[in-house]
Amino acid sequence: MIEIQNVSKQYHTLKALDKISLTIPRGEVIGLLGPNGAGKTTLIKLIAGILFPSAGRIKPIDGAWPIIGYKPERLLFPNNLKVHQYLELVAQLSNIPRSQVIEEVNKSLKRVGLREAAHKKIKTCSKGMRQRLGLAQILIGDPPLLLVDEPSNGLDPEGQEEIVRCLHELHTAGKTIVMSSHQLAEVTEVCTQLIILNRGKVLYQNSMADALAVQAHTIIQVDRHLDGVSSLLQRLHPEIEVEGDTVVLSNEAMALRRQVLSLLLHTNFDVLRVEQKRVTLAEIYTEAMR
Amino acid sequence: MKQRIWSLTTFFLRNLFTSLTGLIYLILVLVYWYIFFPPEQGTPDYDNYVLIIGGLGAGLSFLVALSLAARANEAANYPFLVRLPSKVEYLTAVLLSTVLATTILQLLVALLALFEGPDMTLPLALDIPPVWLAVNVLAAVLALHASDFATAGWSRVYIFGILAIFLFGQNINESVTNWLAERAGRLGSFFLSRDIIALSDIMNTFSAWLMREGTETLRQLFGFIFWPFHAISEAIFQGFFNPTQALAPAILLLYATILFMLAADLFANKDVDFTE
Numbered sequence: 001m002i003e004i005q006n007v008s009k010q011y012h013t014l015k016a017l018d019k020i021s022l023t024i025p026r027g028e029v030i031g032l033l034g035p036n037g038a039g040k041t042t043l044i045k046l047i048a049g050i051l052f053p054s055a056g057r058i059k060p061i062d063g064a065w066p067i068i069g070y071k072p073e074r075l076l077f078p079n080n081l082k083v084h085q086y087l088e089l090v091a092q093l094s095n096i097p098r099s100q101v102i103e104e105v106n107k108s109l110k111r112v113g114l115r116e117a118a119h120k121k122i123k124t125c126s127k128g129m130r131q132r133l134g135l136a137q138i139l140i141g142d143p144p145l146l147l148v149d150e151p152s153n154g155l156d157p158e159g160q161e162e163i164v165r166c167l168h169e170l171h172t173a174g175k176t177i178v179m180s181s182h183q184l185a186e187v188t189e190v191c192t193q194l195i196i197l198n199r200g201k202v203l204y205q206n207s208m209a210d211a212l213a214v215q216a217h218t219i220i221q222v223d224r225h226l227d228g229v230s231s232l233l234q235r236l237h238p239e240i241e242v243e244g245d246t247v248v249l250s251n252e253a254m255a256l257r258r259q260v261l262s263l264l265l266h267t268n269f270d271v272l273r274v275e276q277k278r279v280t281l282a283e284i285y286t287e288a289m290r
Numbered sequence: 291m292k293q294r295i296w297s298l299t300t301f302f303l304r305n306l307f308t309s310l311t312g313l314i315y316l317i318l319v320l321v322y323w324y325i326f327f328p329p330e331q332g333t334p335d336y337d338n339y340v341l342i343i344g345g346l347g348a349g350l351s352f353l354v355a356l357s358l359a360a361r362a363n364e365a366a367n368y369p370f371l372v373r374l375p376s377k378v379e380y381l382t383a384v385l386l387s388t389v390l391a392t393t394i395l396q397l398l399v400a401l402l403a404l405f406e407g408p409d410m411t412l413p414l415a416l417d418i419p420p421v422w423l424a425v426n427v428l429a430a431v432l433a434l435h436a437s438d439f440a441t442a443g444w445s446r447v448y449i450f451g452i453l454a455i456f457l458f459g460q461n462i463n464e465s466v467t468n469w470l471a472e473r474a475g476r477l478g479s480f481f482l483s484r485d486i487i488a489l490s491d492i493m494n495t496f497s498a499w500l501m502r503e504g505t506e507t508l509r510q511l512f513g514f515i516f517w518p519f520h521a522i523s524e525a526i527f528q529g530f531f532n533p534t535q536a537l538a539p540a541i542l543l544l545y546a547t548i549l550f551m552l553a554a555d556l557f558a559n560k561d562v563d564f565t566e
Contacts, residue, residue, distance in 0.1 A: 048372050051561045068372050074566055076366040078301070080308050092297035093373040137369050147372075 001026045001066060001145060001176050002047060007056035009042050009200070016042040018200040019056065024178060026144075029171045031191030031208070032180040033285055038197040040180035041073055044147045047178060066145040066176075067094065069138030073149035073180075075130040079123035083114065086122060087137060094141030108139040112166055128159040135166055146170065148179040152186055164189050184281045188212070194281075196288040204288040216278045218249040218257050222269040229267050233260060294374060298383035299390065301370075302358050306391055311357050315350070315395060322346055323399045332406030337526045339400075339408045344422050347396045351426040354395075355388040355433030363439040365566040377562070378554045381440060385550065388430040389423075396422060417531060421522055424539035428546040431553060440553045442560040449549075459512025464505050471500035518542045 002024040009017040017039045024030060024047070032040040045051040046058060048070045060066065077086060087105040096104050109115045112132040117125060125133065131152065138146050151167065152160040160183065167190045170177060181187050187194070194211050196204040204211075222245050226233070230242040239253035240260065247264070249257055257274070264271060306312045326342050327333045333342075362384045371380055404410065434440040435449045478493030518538035525535040 048368075050368065050372065052559070070369055070372040072365065072368050074365060076364070076566060078305065078364075078366050080305060089297055089301055090369060090373065093294050093370055095293070098293075141373070 001061055002058060003061050004043075004047075004058050005056050007046060007053045007058060009039070009046060009051065010054040015200050017046070017053075020200070020202055021056075022195065022202070022205070023061070024145075024176060025193075026176050027171075027174050028193050029167065029177040029179065029191045030193040030195060031187035032178065032195050032197060033182075033184070033187060033281075034180075034197035034203075035289070037199075039200040040197055041149055042200075043197070044070075044149050044178060044180060047145075048147050067141060067143040068145050068147060069140070069143040070147045071134040071138050071149060071151065073153065075127065075134060075154075077122045077130065077133065079121070081122055082118075083120050083122060083125065083129075083133060084109070084118040086133070087140060090137045090140045094143075096141055104140055108136045111139055111169070112136045113162065127154055128156070131155055131159065131163065132166075135163065139170075144174075144176060146175050146177045146179075148177060150181060151179055152181070152183055160186060184285065188281045194284070196285060198289060204284065211284055212278050212281070216251070216254065216276075218254050219273070219275045219277060220247040220249070220257070220260060220264065220271060221245055221273040221275075222247075222264055222271055224269065226269070229263065229269075232263065232267075236260065236263075291375075291379060295379050295383050295386065298370065298380065299387045302362065302383060302387035303391055305361055306354070306358060306387070315354065315357075315391075316398075319346065319350065319395045319399050320402075323402045327399075327403040327407065329402075329405055333403060333408070336408040336410075336414060336529065339403060340418055340421065340526045341523065343396060343400050343403065344425055346399060347392055347422050347426045348429040350395055351388060351392040351429040352433040352436075354391045355384070355430040356437055358384050358388050358391070359434060359437035359439035363437070363564050365564040368562075368564060371562060377558045381434070381550075381554055381557045384439070385427075385430055385434065388433075389427055392426050392430070393423075396426070414529075417525075420539040421526070424518075424542035424546070425522075428542050428549075431546045431549045434553045435549060440557045442556040445552075445556055449552075456512050456515055460509055460516055462505060462508050462512065467500050467504040467508065471497045471504065474500060515545075518545075 004020055004022040004024070007017055007020045008015065020039075020043065032043065034040050042051065046053055048068055049065075050070075081089070084105055087108060088101050091101045091104050092098075106115070106118075109118055112135050114129060114132050114136055117129055120129075122130070122133065131154070135148070135151065138148065148167070152163040155163065164186055167177065167179070171190065171192070177190075179187075179191070188208070191208050194204065194206055194208050195202060225245055226242050226247065233240050233242055233247060236259060237249075237253040237256055239250045240256070241248040241250070247260060249260065261271060261274070306315075333339060362380065371377065374380055432449075435446050474493050474497035478490045478497060481487075481490035481493060518541045521535040521538035522542075525531040525538070531538075
């Protein structure tokens with residue numbers, strides 16, 4: 001959908017982004033991770049067209065720029081408006097015919113669970129409502145590309161869960177989403193692509209499935225030392241490791257867990273624990289930042 | 291495009307008139323009316339009526355444009371800006387809302403001033419809108435260039451610097467041109483001492499020209515861009531516009547158009563950094 005080619009962004013003496021090249025494919029949810037000042041917000045603002053690159057270029061892959069829905073990090077709204085008035089204005093700016101504005105606003109309010117608050121003044125809305133209002137406005141006009149900066153910033157766990165649910169629904173509806181977040185659990189749950197930034201550089205980039213599949217392993221713990229069967233087990237696959245009373249199956253060897261379990265049971269071991277372990281996003285993040 | 295610009299314009303107008311700033315402007319124009327058109331005294335002169343309310347319009351337009359530019363420059367408006375196919379639509383909405391807000395406030399004073407005011411005939415009344423409108427639009431565009439919202443880099447320094455040079459230039463006097471002529475003469479002597487005859491001749495000719503007729507010519511040259519203002523005030527005092535003077539409001543609008551195109555270019559090509 002969007003291609004970012006060698007993009008750098010310089011603010012006076014600070015290099016916010018340094019020769020970044022990325023592709024944002026259609027229908028993917030891209031999670032931008034990184035510490036404060038890593039360049040996440042700058043990258044989102046560049047895609048939104050709010051900032052211009054100091055070098056490099058950002059271009060749509062298939063010709064025309066898509067309509068963009070953008071939720072900034074800070075929850076700032078024109079406080080003198082009511083919730084529905086704000087969304088009506090966004091709808092009018094999104095080329096929605098006047099006759100369909102109300103319907104579009106109601107649809108987006110329903111989607112984020114804000115219908116009850118439609119006639120509330122924005123200044124009287126809670127933080128959670130404002131966060132949802134931020135999401136409601138990006139849904140107006142059904143833009144194919146959504147840029148969401150810190151979607152659940154400052155929300156309680158329930159609110160965060162709601163945001164995750166909403167983002168899931170949007171992904172299922174085929175939206176392309178670029179989101180930045182400090183919530184690793186949220187990124188793990190929602191994103192299909194992962195980009196870790198620091199000091200304006202991409203440190204890590206992978207699909208979420210591949211990222212989490214790396215170093216996946218199964219642990220089988222039995223009731224006593226495995227000395228007697230360790231050579232038998234290792235003959236099944238070189239990636240089977242035996243350590244005391246524990247068998248660790250890595251990568252392709254994980255497919256052999258039924259055979260390993262059967263062998264252990266036939267040799268009169270009691271299986272105490274079988275655990276499927278995956279690398280966590282926290283581990284990937286820590287590794288990338290090192 | 292029309293729907294988007296109009297929606298933003300009404301948003302900015304509503305934003306202004308439902309705020310304390312809007313109330314202050316309203317009080318300000320009522321005070322202005324009370325001072326310049328006291329109801330118990332009456333103001334029968336047509337020229338005073340047009341010029342005093344026109345002056346109010348210019349000043350008000352400048353201030354309202356600054357206020358609206360500051361409001362448009364708020365981070366809460368990022369989602370609006372992102373929705374627009376062109377950033378220029380956003381700038382246009384700020385300009386349009388300025389002109390409308392100023393017109394509303396100016397009309398309020400104009401209507402109030404008609405009580406015990408000049409006898410207004412239709413031909414006289416029809417002369418007024420182009421004059422007020424042209425001045426208001428120009429003042430609004432100048433204010434955009436003065437604001438953080440549309441300015442980029444040193445652009446406002448260049449624009450207002452050039453304006454200041456023209457303002458200074460139209461009031462240039464003999465002592466300034468004599469001083470310039472003396473400097474040009476010295477430069478001519480300097481080039482002569484270095485055997486650069488061609489440049490020396492040019493400097494000496496320029497020095498002689500400055501001494502002979504420089505003051506008046508420079509005054510006319512620098513004053514040329516202010517001609518529409520002189521033409522409008524002359525026409526108002528004489529009570530009608532002759533064909534040449536009738537061009538003056540159009541030329542002011544031309545200035546405004548050029549300056550707005552410059553502002554649009556600056557705004558469309560700069561990093562938008564709204565205040566949070």
